[in-house]
Amino acid sequence: MTVPDEGMTDPRLQAQGELSMARLALDDGELRHAADHVARALVCAPALPEAHELLAALAAHPHGGADLFPLEQPVFLGTVIARAHVLASQGRPAEALELLVSAQCHDPRGAWADVPWVRDPALPARLAPDQASMTIMRLASRLDDPVPEDARAPLRPFADLALALCDAHPDHPAMLWTSSILMRRLGATGEAIRLAARSETVQPSFYAAMALGYAYRAERRYDEAEQAWLRALRFEPDNLALYTDIGELLANAGRADEGLQWVERALQKDPENECAFPTACGMRFARDGDLAHLVALSDYLREHPENGHADDVLTHHSQRMYWLGHIPQPTEAVINVLRQVLAESDDVSDIGGMSLTISAPEPPSAVLAFTSALGVSEGITVTDVPEPDARRPVPEVFGGGPVRAVRGSVWTYEGTRARPAVAPPSPEAVQAIRALAGRPWRHLPAAYDDAVRLSGLSLNDLVGLLAHPPVPDEVPARHRPDWIRSAQAWTCLGIAHFQADEPWHESQRRALLVDLAYGPEDWVSETALLAMVATAWVDPSTRADVAELVTWRFIAAVEAARSRAVTVLESLAFLVRATPGVHPDVRSLADDVLAPPDAAAAP
Known part of the structure; x- marks a missing residue:
């Protein structure tokens, strides 16, 4: 997916210029050229009414519709957004929502979903909860945990839609726990706890308990998070990543020795586990300050350069040490x-x-x-x-x-x-x-x-x-x-x-x-x-x-x-x-x- 170069031009003025070109192209019967200009206008000003009016005209044209915005690779960001809006107008909101999520994952800065059809109170009832929950999960999994506060506004329409979907489908467990994950990453930890707890009540599952544990952890309610994850472990007793999560949780709760025992139990089952090995190295270094633990982690990372968790652990501890993470101040x-x-x-x-x-x-x-x-x-x-x-x-x-x-x-x-x-x-x-x-x-x-x-x-x-x-x-x-x-x-x-x-x-x-x-x-x-x-x-x-x-x-x-x-x-x-x-x-x-x-x- 490609995005336009950022310039110094005012986005709204740039969008108006693109729409002027689109109208000229439409008057000449050049629908594809008109569609390209509208797509560029939507990237500059996603909620501009004139852009949506012209898009509606293209969608209703006898030779128009979604085909004016093909997903040919490499696809332009505005083309994805425009196609989503056209599909929504044609009664295909599930496909449209998938495309908006793709755009949001590609460029989280844009308010691509801040449009009337996404805010329509009737939309949740028109979406199948199974597919909608997968779409919400796809978005949530691509977000920072948590999303910085100053970057949350463009994601608000998705959060509102998720809550509306949970109200429309109050007994759909996956809709509840996926929405919990999204809300937690957007800082709404209380709402995340409520949704995950509801999911666990409707249908106890590994995913509901995990979501609830993460939500409790975000509020530093460590005992409740531990109990939720112990319930999750009953569903997947060999989930070594969960062993590691519990170990880190207990360490954060001031129970480092117990936490390390959980991680070492995972290592007994898999000595080079991608989650447990880096965590164990970090916890051992935090316990005794022996540099050999970080060196072992560095050696592991050299053999497994794709392991982002190992890199994160090494970074975390290195940043606390001069020369490993930063240069000492001069004293002359x-x-x-x-x-x-x-x-x-x-x-x-x-x-x-x-x-x-x-x-x-x-x-x-x-x-x-x-x-x-x-x-x-x-x-x-x-x-x-x-x-x-x-x-x-x-x-x-x-x-x-x-x-x-x-x-x-x-x-x-x-x-x-x-x-x-x-x-x-x-x-x-x-x-x-x-x-x-x-x-x-x-x-x-x-x-x-x-x-x-x-x-x-x-x-x-x-x-x-x-x-x-x-x-x-x-x-x-x-x-x-x-x-x-x-x-x-x-x-x-x-x-x-x-x-x-x-x-x-x-x-x-x-x-x-x-x-x-x-x-x-x-x-x-x-x-x-x-x-x-x-x-x-x-x-x-x-x-x-x-x-x-x-x-x-x-x-x-x-x-x-x-x-x-x-x-x-x-x-x-x-x-x-x-x-x-x-x-x-x-x-x-x-x-x-x-x-x-x-x-x-x-x-």
């Missing part, structure tokens, strides 16, 4: 000053020759974000360089770990001032990163997959993007640090795809990411480690190596923090938490770094 002094300067306004036109003195070198990317946001090129004075020197690569100041040398960096220092050591990226690279930077990701494996669009860039372009992040002019000053961090994260994820057919340990992508991670202390150090962690999530063969690289880079930061401030330390600790296979002692050390300052004094 220059960024804190920037936030203070921009606390009330993004207008930096009057800042002029601002200067800032800091006590130690800070990550070059943070300084770049500061100068980019304020539109200044210089003005930062560093008074001291505490040891270990943050400007030097990690192997030069830290004796442990597997990395003994760094071959290059995207930054070079002139005293305490960092300069890009690489050339700017090509216009093609700039365009590619701007399509990604600022975008959130669902979870880290999804981010890794999305970054494949950078895989065609050269290494020179990729490292150029790190030191010369092309911040668009329209990005507000206060958001520039976040945009730069996002661009660097996506770029490093792109590096993780470079020459992906090379074995990891001997690959150019690993060598470059190690150089970036173990080079001068910078935001690039974090995002290079992120790319390694993402690789570990999608490629189990790399996990031991990545865990070792992340561990030693973190330990080096912990050692440095004994004698100076390490602004990226907490971020590295979050990366440790996100890394598959990290030793429990290292994970414990990361937890200590992230513990509130007064945690030791807490009972």
